[in-house]
Amino acid sequence: MTKYILKRIAYMILTLFIVATITFFLMKMMPGSPYTNEAKMTKTQLRIMNEQYGFNKPLWEQYVIYLAGLVHGDFGISFQYSNMPVSQLIGSRIGASAQLGLQAMIFGVFFGVIIGAIAAIKRNTWVDTTATVLSIIGKSVPNFVLAVLLQYYIALKLGWFPIAGWGTFSQTILPTIALGVGPLAETARFVRTSMVDTLTSDYIELATAKGLSLTQVIRKHALRNSMIPLVTLLGPYTVSLMTGSMVIENIFNIPGIGEQFVKSILTNDYPTIMGTTIVFSLGLVIVLLITDIVYSLIDPRIRLQGSDA
Amino acid sequence: MSERILDVKNLKIDFHTYAGEVKAIRNVSFHLDKGETLAIVGESGSGKSVTTRSIIGLLAGNAEIMGGSIKFHDQEMLNNSEKDWQSIRGNKIAMIFQDPMTSLDPTMKIGQQIAEPLMKHKHVPKKEAWARALEMMKAVGITNAEERINEYPHQFSGGMRQRIVIAIALICEPEILLADEPTTALDVTIQAEILDLMKDLQKRVKTSIIFITHDLGVVAGMADRVAVMYAGELLEYGNVDEIFYNPQHPYTWGLINSMPTLHIEKLESIPGTPPDLLDPPKGDPFAPRNKYALRADVEAKPPFFKVSPTHYASTWLLDPRAPHVEPPAEIKRRWAKYRELQAAKSNS
Numbered sequence: 205m206t207k208y209i210l211k212r213i214a215y216m217i218l219t220l221f222i223v224a225t226i227t228f229f230l231m232k233m234m235p236g237s238p239y240t241n242e243a244k245m246t247k248t249q250l251r252i253m254n255e256q257y258g259f260n261k262p263l264w265e266q267y268v269i270y271l272a273g274l275v276h277g278d279f280g281i282s283f284q285y286s287n288m289p290v291s292q293l294i295g296s297r298i299g300a301s302a303q304l305g306l307q308a309m310i311f312g313v314f315f316g317v318i319i320g321a322i323a324a325i326k327r328n329t330w331v332d333t334t335a336t337v338l339s340i341i342g343k344s345v346p347n348f349v350l351a352v353l354l355q356y357y358i359a360l361k362l363g364w365f366p367i368a369g370w371g372t373f374s375q376t377i378l379p380t381i382a383l384g385v386g387p388l389a390e391t392a393r394f395v396r397t398s399m400v401d402t403l404t405s406d407y408i409e410l411a412t413a414k415g416l417s418l419t420q421v422i423r424k425h426a427l428r429n430s431m432i433p434l435v436t437l438l439g440p441y442t443v444s445l446m447t448g449s450m451v452i453e454n455i456f457n458i459p460g461i462g463e464q465f466v467k468s469i470l471t472n473d474y475p476t477i478m479g480t481t482i483v484f485s486l487g488l489v490i491v492l493l494i495t496d497i498v499y500s501l502i503d504p505r506i507r508l509q510g511s512d513a
Numbered sequence: 514m515s516e517r518i519l520d521v522k523n524l525k526i527d528f529h530t531y532a533g534e535v536k537a538i539r540n541v542s543f544h545l546d547k548g549e550t551l552a553i554v555g556e557s558g559s560g561k562s563v564t565t566r567s568i569i570g571l572l573a574g575n576a577e578i579m580g581g582s583i584k585f586h587d588q589e590m591l592n593n594s595e596k597d598w599q600s601i602r603g604n605k606i607a608m609i610f611q612d613p614m615t616s617l618d619p620t621m622k623i624g625q626q627i628a629e630p631l632m633k634h635k636h637v638p639k640k641e642a643w644a645r646a647l648e649m650m651k652a653v654g655i656t657n658a659e660e661r662i663n664e665y666p667h668q669f670s671g672g673m674r675q676r677i678v679i680a681i682a683l684i685c686e687p688e689i690l691l692a693d694e695p696t697t698a699l700d701v702t703i704q705a706e707i708l709d710l711m712k713d714l715q716k717r718v719k720t721s722i723i724f725i726t727h728d729l730g731v732v733a734g735m736a737d738r739v740a741v742m743y744a745g746e747l748l749e750y751g752n753v754d755e756i757f758y759n760p761q762h763p764y765t766w767g768l769i770n771s772m773p774t775l776h777i778e779k780l781e782s783i784p785g786t787p788p789d790l791l792d793p794p795k796g797d798p799f800a801p802r803n804k805y806a807l808r809a810d811v812e813a814k815p816p817f818f819k820v821s822p823t824h825y826a827s828t829w830l831l832d833p834r835a836p837h838v839e840p841p842a843e844i845k846r847r848w849a850k851y852r853e854l855q856a857a858k859s860n861s
Binding site for chain 1: 569571595598599600601602603604607608610612615616617618619620621629630633634665667678681
């Protein structure tokens, strides 16, 4: 197991290196410059600025300098906030994003599993049909539309929760729902299909023939077996939560890195773009590693390659 | 006479399908005595599995019992609530399924799967149940059971998995064991081992077995009595010798004739296909495929004619008014042998 994890960590570092490289060159291909008033600047001003930030150097040299900094854990200095290191900028904002993402994931998976399981048990009844229709709506409505609807009806009209902002738990409810409904719908569909498969399998029939009640059959045999494939969705969910957060954080005015990422692209804040991208990628590769480890823990048929078992 | 533990009378089961009502089981009656093995023989779709499943209350959702009775001791099973069924399943009546490769929960340890019925029905604490599971694993011939009890199904071969399924079925020492083609999915050599194991355990646990198969060859060594099923009806039943050596229904002749033996040079098959049960034939369901069929067999359902106190067959050929019909050579050979046996028996 340790050997396997070490090998995976080596691959993770390679992945991050490739992500950093591609992002770096793509970013430099973007039109515009980080300067707010470039049109009003004189040539001399521009030259001085470029020299200060190192933009006068050839691209490959800028790249090497950036990587060298990265290896030492130095993401550079943000252009937007004078002299604020990117690592500090991200550090102050990652908490909000992580909390929102985690809450949305737990909300989506928890209710998704419940709804999917109920739909499977009551398959081909109105309960199943309702769950299916709701899942399709949940999957089809973009999260920013849902966010605005929630803000208008739940926050503004009903006044149940604050309309935006970040700090109290009640402020996290609406963005969590807006962000979590997509994964919820996906989970419900997935668990329903997987559970129907499981419930019609021979070993469920044998479990019933043992004299177990329906609840016992589902709790002891069906649920675990139908949730195993769900683990593979953790990766894609993380991606959708990350991209979702960029929009949702803006709508709800949450000081997270998703919101910061969008802002940094709009202002050509190169070090921040790079820093956020790398943090996002790091999050994803870690989730993928956890997925594989969890998979091998809950499914005895899967043994990780290179592990001792 | 031995104690009767199961009595099925005039069982009728329909399947509701988009095409209409499939009359899958029509007026099936049979019984099971304590300690005996009853084999139900028939081809695919003859209703033998459906009949068996109705005994343990595991019919598919679109099946409906339209009439009849299933009595287990004095208990009418058709009045059972789901709770009643749960207390019977795996406890008094257990079942073994056809495919051992898919019958076990892939993510649960073998020990837990074997111990589960014991914990459920006898409320045995986990530790004790596992100890019993270990004994059971040894009894079904799993070597190195102390270690293997912690393994998962994918670490076992097909034959070993069927042994585990048998262990699960027998751990509560049920009165009836329903075996739905338990060896069909296994290699021939493994088949024989599993059959021996079942016979051996039957004696130890003192259980009765209903053994479903399409393979007459398996029946000979296994069963005390045989019931021949076709298109949802019983056509003939009797002791194993009576069915093998004194068969009366032309369908039974066909089954025996299509079984490889040392005497048969060319293996016969039964031409045609079973009837459509959306609209079952009014006479003997086998009549359309039966070259020995009389007009009466097509026109009216024959009653069960008594051949011996234990042997009955439903064919008009047994009516005193029926014309003489020459059975296939292999059947005549068997009849002759049967007469010899009977003569030897009455002499001694």
